[in-house]
Amino acid sequence: MNGKFVEPSRAARASDSAAENQNSPPVTYFNNLSDSYLSAAASAGGQVEYFLSVAGYTIKLCFAGPALVRHITRALEHLASDSVTRTDLTVCLWDSASTSVKMLPPEWGPGDIAARGEIKGYNTARIHTAYHLGADTLNMLDADRNLALFWTRDAGRIPYYEKGAPLRTILNWWACGHRLQLVHAAAVGTTDGGVLIAGRGGSGKSTIALTCINSGLIYAGDDYVVIENGPRPHAFSLYSTGKADTEHLKDKLPAMFSCVSNAGEAETEKGLIFLNEHYPDRIAKGFPIKAILLPHIAGRETRLQKASPAEVLTALAPSTLFQLAGADHEVFRRLSELVRQVPGYIMEIGAELNRIPEMVSGLISRKQ
Amino acid sequence: MFYQVNLPKIVYEIIDGQVIIINFDNGAYFSLDGTGADVWRMIEGSASAEEIVDLICRLYEGSRGEIERSVSAFLSRLGDEGLVLMTGGRSSGSPAEDLTMSGAERPLFEAPLLTKYEDMKDLLLLDPIHEVDESGWPVSKGNSSVERKVC
Numbered sequence: 001m002n003g004k005f006v007e008p009s010r011a012a013r014a015s016d017s018a019a020e021n022q023n024s025p026p027v028t029y030f031n032n033l034s035d036s037y038l039s040a041a042a043s044a045g046g047q048v049e050y051f052l053s054v055a056g057y058t059i060k061l062c063f064a065g066p067a068l069v070r071h072i073t074r075a076l077e078h079l080a081s082d083s084v085t086r087t088d089l090t091v092c093l094w095d096s097a098s099t100s101v102k103m104l105p106p107e108w109g110p111g112d113i114a115a116r117g118e119i120k121g122y123n124t125a126r127i128h129t130a131y132h133l134g135a136d137t138l139n140m141l142d143a144d145r146n147l148a149l150f151w152t153r154d155a156g157r158i159p160y161y162e163k164g165a166p167l168r169t170i171l172n173w174w175a176c177g178h179r180l181q182l183v184h185a186a187a188v189g190t191t192d193g194g195v196l197i198a199g200r201g202g203s204g205k206s207t208i209a210l211t212c213i214n215s216g217l218i219y220a221g222d223d224y225v226v227i228e229n230g231p232r233p234h235a236f237s238l239y240s241t242g243k244a245d246t247e248h249l250k251d252k253l254p255a256m257f258s259c260v261s262n263a264g265e266a267e268t269e270k271g272l273i274f275l276n277e278h279y280p281d282r283i284a285k286g287f288p289i290k291a292i293l294l295p296h297i298a299g300r301e302t303r304l305q306k307a308s309p310a311e312v313l314t315a316l317a318p319s320t321l322f323q324l325a326g327a328d329h330e331v332f333r334r335l336s337e338l339v340r341q342v343p344g345y346i347m348e349i350g351a352e353l354n355r356i357p358e359m360v361s362g363l364i365s366r367k368q
Numbered sequence: 369m370f371y372q373v374n375l376p377k378i379v380y381e382i383i384d385g386q387v388i389i390i391n392f393d394n395g396a397y398f399s400l401d402g403t404g405a406d407v408w409r410m411i412e413g414s415a416s417a418e419e420i421v422d423l424i425c426r427l428y429e430g431s432r433g434e435i436e437r438s439v440s441a442f443l444s445r446l447g448d449e450g451l452v453l454m455t456g457g458r459s460s461g462s463p464a465e466d467l468t469m470s471g472a473e474r475p476l477f478e479a480p481l482l483t484k485y486e487d488m489k490d491l492l493l494l495d496p497i498h499e500v501d502e503s504g505w506p507v508s509k510g511n512s513s514v515e516r517k518v519c
Contacts, residue, residue, distance in 0.1 A: 105504045113506065115392060115492035134508050153505070200487060310386035310399070314485075318397040321379070321390055322491040329379040332390070336381040 026127035029107055030142050033149050037092040040064035040099035047092075053081040054171070055180055055226050055236040055286070057088040067098035067155035072166045078240040078276040078283045089146045089174050091167060097154035103138075106131075116325040117169070123326065128173045130325040135162045139169045139325075143177050160262050164241040164272045165223050171238065172324045180226050180236075181334050184320040185292075187220035187235040188212040193290040193364050194220065196227075196235060198316040204295035204349045206244040208356055210256050210273075213242075215357030218284035219275060227289065229337050236286035246271035252353060291343050291363045292316065298348035302355045304363070305346050312344035371443060371452045372414045372459045378451055382409070391450055395489035398451065403428065404480035407442060411452055414459040417443060430477030438479040445482050 021027065041047040044065025050073055052059040058081060063069050072093060073080070096103050112120040113131050117139075122129035128141040135158065141148040148170040152158060172182040186197040186209035194217075199205045206222055213219045220237035228234045242256065246266035249257040257263075259278045260271035276283050294307050294315045317335045321327040345363065349356070373380070380389040387400040387408045400408050406427060410420045417440060424435050446452040499507045 103503055103505060109504075110500055110506050115395065131506065133506050136506070136508055138505075153501075308386075309384045310388065310401075313381065313383050314388055314397075314399060317381070317388065318390055318485070318488055319491070322392075322395060322488045329376070332379045332381050336383055339383065 024124070024127075025107060026122045026124055026129065027142075029104075029122065029129075030127055030140055030149065032104055033138075033140060033151070034092065034147070036101060036104055036151075037062075037064060037094050037149060040094035040096075040101040041092075043099045043101050044094075051081045051084050051087075052076055052079040053285075054079055054238065055175075055178075055228065057178065058084055058086060059089045059091065059171075060084070060087045062090060062092045064092070064094035064099050064101075067095055068093050068152070068158070071155060071158045071163050074274055075164055075166055075239040075241045077274075078237065078280070079285075087146075088178075089148065091148040091150055091170060093150040095152045095155040097156065103151060103153070116322065116327075118325050128326055130169050132169065132325075135159055137162070139167075141170055141173045143173070146174065148174065160265070160269045160272050161243070164243050165239050168224055168238075169325050171226075173326055175226055176326070176331065180228050181331060182224050182238070182320070182324055183227050183316060183335065184223065184323055185225055185316060186222045187225045187237070187287075187289075188217045188360060189220070189235075189284070189287045189290070189364055190216075190218060190361070191284070191287060194218075194235060194284075194287040195360055195363060196225070196289055196292045196316075197295060198292055198312070198319075199295050200315075200319060202297070204297045204347070206242060207248070207252065207297075207349060207353065208293065208295050208347065208360070210242050210244060210249075210253055211353050211356045212360055213275065213279055213282050214253075214255055215361075217282075217357055217360060218287075219279070219282050220284045220286055222275075225286075227334075227338060229334055229341070233289040233338050233341055234286055235289050237284055240274065240276035240283045242273040242275050243270045289338070289342050290366075291345060292339065293360070293363070294344065294346045296346055296348050298350060300348060300350050302350040302352050302359065303348050304359055305348070307344035307346045309339045309344065311346070313339045370414050370416050370455050370458050371411045371420070371446075372455055373408075373411055374451055374453045380408075389451055392492075393450060395486065395492040396449070397485050397488070398449065399483045399485075400480070402480065403438075403478055404442065404482060407439060407480050411446075414455075424477065427474060428477035429474040435477055438477075442480040442482065449482070449484070 041064040048063040048069050050061040108119050117130035117132045119129040126144050130139045136153050138151045186205050187194055188209050197205045197208050209222045220235055222242040226236040226238050249271050259273045262269050262272050292312050378391045387405045389398040421436050421439050501507050
């Protein structure tokens with residue numbers, strides 16, 4: 001049951017089955033850190049358990065006390081699950097400020113933190129480690145035990161963008177080992193199929209996605225979704241959030257502007273909307289991917305034109321690979337495989353935003 | 369002297385005749401097509417400058433001198449960007465042998481171009497971290513609400 005306080009367990013710690021040396025620095029650090037989590041949970045009076053269903057898998061979030069729960073789960077509420085027959089990934093989360101448990105010192109120096117946050121020497125076939133400066137979070141996954149650790153200094157200082165897309169580093173590491181892949185894209189559609197929308201900031205990605213939610217279309221994500229390749233590539237929802245410039249929302253999508261959770265911070269933050277709280281019947285668990293859209297704000301008539309596979313891959317891959325710690329050539333290959341399988345289109349966005357949903361619907365129903 | 373792809377520092381994919389290359393070290397990504405993609409296909413299997421020039425001369429209509437100069441400049445650029453390495457011996461691969469003319473007439477040679485994109489550098493932590501707390505954990509400077517992101 002979600003949100004239940006229970007006693008933390010050492011079960012995961014005891015069931016090592018790894019081929020990797022049990023005394024290697026990454027494994028030892030992970031084990032020591034999991035002990036810190038247990039201390040934090042004990043200090044907080046127990047752990048809060050929260051279950052998610054992601055792409056058919058069950059993920060268990062164990063919080064040391066309540067401080068982080070709302071910050072992490074608000075974007076994931078549409079995936080909350082009560083019936084649990086098995087757990088495919090367990091994530092233990094805590095902060096030092098609310099639990100008063102001091103963090104273990106790092107065994108590496110600041111210079112060992114690589115460009116995407118990976119810690120040099122602490123990323124192996126089994127253990128993945130990244131520290132994200134800005135959000136100030138440590139993320140670790142033991143892939144053999146499907147056990148992850150997430151620590152931050154102070155739950156009260158989790159930045160808005162982490163609340164909008166929490167745990168993406170851990171979820172990406174884990175997904176990669178399960179033939180799934182996080183991609184930096186939005187996704188809208190119907191239960192029969194939908195489109196991925198790929199593009200950098202200002203391209204109109206969020207405009208398309210948020211415009212469609214007010215039509216008959218359903219919404220699987222604005223920023224990151226999970227994809228599964230295969231004969232029928234599929235997109236799975238991860239975060240039910242939308243994020244866009246607050247002034248843009250006020251001007252172009254006033255219904256969305258009224259839903260912004262952080263309108264008071266518009267000078268420094270994008271507007272973050274927890275869409276499941278406002279449009280629960282519009283949030284999808286996922287759908288087959290019928291096409292990939294590359295938005296482009298043109299100022300002319302809203303229209304579609306065919307995009308080459310290379311154009312689509314250039315829009316989809318770099319932002320995905322640069323933003324996700326550990327994304328490597330295998331991820332690039334998976335994205336390339338997806339792009340070869342589904343058609344791509346450039347959507348030139350003009351002033352008539354109301355034409356977007358009908359054009360997206362037309363693409364979804366088009367025979368490939 | 370042989371050229372080879374600077375793996376695993378970079379990752380690349382070839383799609384639709386175009387090469388897309390990502391350099392994680394500096395946050396840049398690149399695209400190549402036409403003669404640039406042909407040269408890359410050669411480098412994939414490890415090739416000398418002379419082998420690359422020979423192939424381009426077979427694939428395209430143009431003077432050998434011009435092709436040599438263009439290919440040499442292009443290889444230097446690939447090296448400067450950290451995309452290829454020069455080695456004393458051939459790596460385990462072999463030059464691509466499936467690069468052939470598809471038509472009776474060879475197209476005119478055009479100098480290979482490397483298109484560089486740097487719009488995602490802000491996503492990466494390229495500057496050294498200097499500030500840590502008393503237990504050694506890095507501390508964000510300034511406003512942590514500023515997202516390291518492109519959207």
